[in-house]
Amino acid sequence: MKVVVTATGATVDSAVDPRFGRAAAFILVDTESGEIQVQDNHAGVAATQGAGIQAAETVSRLGADCLVTGHCGPKAYRSLHAAGVAVYTGASGTVADAVEQLRSGSLDRSDGPDVGGHW
Amino acid sequence: MIVAIASGKGGTGKTTVAVNLALTIGRDVHLLDCDVEAPNAHLFLGTRPHARIEIGIPVPEIDHERCTLCAECSRVCQYNAIAVLGNRAVVFPELCHGCGACTLLCPERAISESPRSIGVIEESAARDVRLIQGRLNVGEALVPPLIRQVRARARGASTVLVDAPPGTSCSMIAAVRGADVVVLVTEPTPFGLNDLRLAVETVRALGLTCGVVINRSDVGDDRVHAYCAAEGLEILAEIPDDRRIAEAYSRGLPMIEALPETRPLFADLANRIGVSGVRARVTGDVRASA
Amino acid sequence: MPPPDASAASLPVVGPTVPSRVVPELVVISGKGGTGKTSLVASFAVLDPELLVADCDVDAADLHLVLEPETVERHEFRSGHEAVVRSDDCDGCSLCSALCRFGAVDFDGFTAEIDPFACEGCGLCAELCPIRAIDFVERRCGEWYVSTNPHGGMVHARLDIGAENSGKLVSTVRDQARRIAADAGNRAILVDGPPGVGCPVIASITGAAGVLVVTEPTVSGAHDMERVLELADHFDATAAVCVNRWDLNPETADRIEAQARRRGASLVGRVRYDRDVTRAQLRGRPVIDLGGGAADDIRAVWTRVCGWLGW
Numbered sequence: 001m002k003v004v005v006t007a008t009g010a011t012v013d014s015a016v017d018p019r020f021g022r023a024a025a026f027i028l029v030d031t032e033s034g035e036i037q038v039q040d041n042h043a044g045v046a047a048t049q050g051a052g053i054q055a056a057e058t059v060s061r062l063g064a065d066c067l068v069t070g071h072c073g074p075k076a077y078r079s080l081h082a083a084g085v086a087v088y089t090g091a092s093g094t095v096a097d098a099v100e101q102l103r104s105g106s107l108d109r110s111d112g113p114d115v116g117g118h119w
Numbered sequence: 120m121i122v123a124i125a126s127g128k129g130g131t132g133k134t135t136v137a138v139n140l141a142l143t144i145g146r147d148v149h150l151l152d153c154d155v156e157a158p159n160a161h162l163f164l165g166t167r168p169h170a171r172i173e174i175g176i177p178v179p180e181i182d183h184e185r186c187t188l189c190a191e192c193s194r195v196c197q198y199n200a201i202a203v204l205g206n207r208a209v210v211f212p213e214l215c216h217g218c219g220a221c222t223l224l225c226p227e228r229a230i231s232e233s234p235r236s237i238g239v240i241e242e243s244a245a246r247d248v249r250l251i252q253g254r255l256n257v258g259e260a261l262v263p264p265l266i267r268q269v270r271a272r273a274r275g276a277s278t279v280l281v282d283a284p285p286g287t288s289c290s291m292i293a294a295v296r297g298a299d300v301v302v303l304v305t306e307p308t309p310f311g312l313n314d315l316r317l318a319v320e321t322v323r324a325l326g327l328t329c330g331v332v333i334n335r336s337d338v339g340d341d342r343v344h345a346y347c348a349a350e351g352l353e354i355l356a357e358i359p360d361d362r363r364i365a366e367a368y369s370r371g372l373p374m375i376e377a378l379p380e381t382r383p384l385f386a387d388l389a390n391r392i393g394v395s396g397v398r399a400r401v402t403g404d405v406r407a408s409a
Numbered sequence: 410m411p412p413p414d415a416s417a418a419s420l421p422v423v424g425p426t427v428p429s430r431v432v433p434e435l436v437v438i439s440g441k442g443g444t445g446k447t448s449l450v451a452s453f454a455v456l457d458p459e460l461l462v463a464d465c466d467v468d469a470a471d472l473h474l475v476l477e478p479e480t481v482e483r484h485e486f487r488s489g490h491e492a493v494v495r496s497d498d499c500d501g502c503s504l505c506s507a508l509c510r511f512g513a514v515d516f517d518g519f520t521a522e523i524d525p526f527a528c529e530g531c532g533l534c535a536e537l538c539p540i541r542a543i544d545f546v547e548r549r550c551g552e553w554y555v556s557t558n559p560h561g562g563m564v565h566a567r568l569d570i571g572a573e574n575s576g577k578l579v580s581t582v583r584d585q586a587r588r589i590a591a592d593a594g595n596r597a598i599l600v601d602g603p604p605g606v607g608c609p610v611i612a613s614i615t616g617a618a619g620v621l622v623v624t625e626p627t628v629s630g631a632h633d634m635e636r637v638l639e640l641a642d643h644f645d646a647t648a649a650v651c652v653n654r655w656d657l658n659p660e661t662a663d664r665i666e667a668q669a670r671r672r673g674a675s676l677v678g679r680v681r682y683d684r685d686v687t688r689a690q691l692r693g694r695p696v697i698d699l700g701g702g703a704a705d706d707i708r709a710v711w712t713r714v715c716g717w718l719g720w
Contacts, residue, residue: 047199048198048488048489048573048575048577049198049199049214049260049575049577050198050199050200050211050214051199053199053202053211053214054199054202056202056204057193057202057203057204060204060205075211075214078209078211079202079204079209080204082204082205082207082209083204083205084205116615116644116645127469128442128443128469128471129441129442129443129604129605130441130442130443130444130604131442131443134629156605156606156607157440157441157605157606157629157632157633157636159441159629159632159633162628162629162632195532195533195536197489197490197530197531197532198531216529216531217510218510218511218529218531218532218533219508219510219533220531220532220533220536223508223533223537224533224536224537255607257606257636257639257640257643258611258640258643259607260575260576260607260608262607263529284605285442285468285469285604286468286469286574286604287468287469287568287570287571288468288568288570288571288572288573288574289526289571289572289573289574290574292526292527292571296526296527308687308690308691309471309474309475309690309691309693310447310471310474310690313469313471313474314469314471317469317570320570321570321571324526324570324571325526338684338687339687339691340691362657365657366657366658368627368629369625369626369627369628369630369657369658369661370627370628370658370661371627371628371629
């Protein structure tokens with residue numbers, strides 16, 4: 001399973017970035033192969049609007065099956081849903097912690113946004 | 120003649136000046152309320168709209184049969200209003216600016232446009248003043264297109280007064296563009312002067328002429344006068360800080376009706392701006408107007 | 410937007426970092442301008458020096474005129490793009506002029522020129538220019554500053570004239586304020602919000618601990634307060650109302666407060682009309698420094714605001 005976690009840094013020891021659209025980076029973890037890929041979110045951070053949409057495109061292109069983050073806004077959610085990416089919010093700690101939280105079932109799958117939109 | 124009434128700062132008295140000037144001119148005059156987030160002129164004219172038009176901007180609609188998911192539309196869109204997600208092109212109409220780039224650039228001609236409402240234009244009339252106001256939908260992000268549409272609706276009147284939104288952003292510019300003169304309303308205080316400077320800078324950047332009306336002219340000091348003198352800006356009128364004026368305003372009454380002694384002030388203002396023949400009509404003055 | 414390329418393992422962390430703790434924000438807005446919001450905010454800042462002040466009234470900002478900040482950092486704010494014709498390369502085909510939906514292209518018969526005040530940065534002309542004579546560049550829209558002032562820290566900004574007022578600069582000021590307040594240990598953030606009911610206001614109130622609406626006892630004030638409370642409600646913000654210059658029309662002041670209560674907003678008191686407020690501004694000082702009736706009222710309002718927020 002390919003899991004993307006929003007991150008404040010470039011390694012799995014980086015803290016989870018609670019934001020999605022404006023997250024500093026995305027870290028893709030392939031739970032089967034253990035492969036890790038890091039993708040900066042420059043486009044999302046720089047976007048005047050629609051950062052969540054931009055980020056969803058990025059995550060979709062990475063081939064993510066799931067996204068793990070802190071919060072997910074309405075346009076971001078709509079985009080991820082359209083892309084077929086399962087959304088899990090409420091993650092904390094490091095990226096590695098977040099993957100473990102997902103694996104152990106302590107994160108609930110979102111069926112909608114958990115925060116309002118913003119810039 | 121198009122006269123825009125603007126101010127770097129909100130609450131200086133733009134609407135007061137616009138409404139009372141319109142009533143003073145009183146003939147063949149349109150008042151365009153371009154403060155579309157909070158149009159207030161109608162409160163003072165006591166009007167109800169007799170006509171209302173919905174204003175929309177063109178947003179893309181995708182023919183999914185023709186779409187090949189090439190994502191050109193997403194690439195060119197500067198507003199993240201269109202994205203290819205999963206196996207579908209998805210539109211976010213609320214982010215769309217209506218530029219038409221995606222529609223024109225789709226190699227499969229899979230995109231057509233349909234309007235998305237951003238607000239309404241309402242027309243009403245009172246006391247020989249025709250009021251055309253724009254009212255933005257609550258939560259709508261795109262302001263200038265509605266203002267441009269309000270401006271486009273002024274046709275045929277000798278005098279068009281434009282009540283601009285406060286500030287110096289693109290909304291204010293959309294309202295004042297192409298005006299023959301811009302009347303900047305200020306007050307003689309640090310906030311007033313700070314914002315007047317910004318407004319003057321903006322008007323000059325647009326290559327427009329401006330003059331200044333000082334409201335609550337006796338509450339502050341002479342810094343605005345000094346600034347105007349230094350900049351060669353004509354002071355077109357000074358309205359004193361009279362509690363009765365404030366009370367009339369608070370009740371939604373036009374100043375010249377609650378306090379008829381203020382009529383000559385607005386007649387003089389109209390004349391100085393260049394709207395001819397006003398003073399004679401207002402005061403029955405037989406002297407030729409300037 | 411063009412697809413991002415996969416980057417190396419070490420990447421620069423761009424954009425505002427996540428603050429170490431959540432600092433509550435009180436956002437002061439007004440609906441219509443001129444209700445005296447900024448004057449009140451200046452006095453609140455003096456009454457509570459543990460607050461970090463964020464001036465989000467970025468289109469014609471005034472708070473710095475009474476808080477006397479000393480700028481420590483200055484940053485350019487860039488957002489969106491604008492098209493610029495390289496006139497030496499332009500061959501006068503005028504296609505850009507025909508395509509632009511915003512009337513931003515001036516064509517004099519020979520070459521095209523783009524009016525930066527009308528250009529909305531959509532990029533269509535740059536895309537379609539047959540000889541690629543149009544550059545599409547990042548647009549500078551303003552500046553933001555980190556400052557200190559005698560009463561604490563301050564983050565503020567200036568939107569350039571003619572800039573798009575999207576809310577992004579407001580968000581930038583708030584993001585920076587939250588980061589600084591978390592690091593510096595400020596108890597809370599006091600935000601001077603923008604006027605109106607549009608995107609800048611929305612950007613200023615999302616996630617706020619409380620939204621204080623400063624209004625005036627006028628028909629316009631009531632009308633705009635209604636719209637702004639509707640907005641606050643829509644964004645699930647806890648709202649309170651303060652009527653400034655209430656004695657200019659006591660009946661309307663009563664009506665406005667009743668209206669506010671009906672909308673579920675708390676009432677935190679009234680401030681009387683007092684020429685000392687303007688006198689203080691003329692001297693570049695918050696009115697609370699000079700004393701007087703309004704100053705007393707403001708002090709009382711602040712106490713009630715703290716009670717309302719549980720501060």
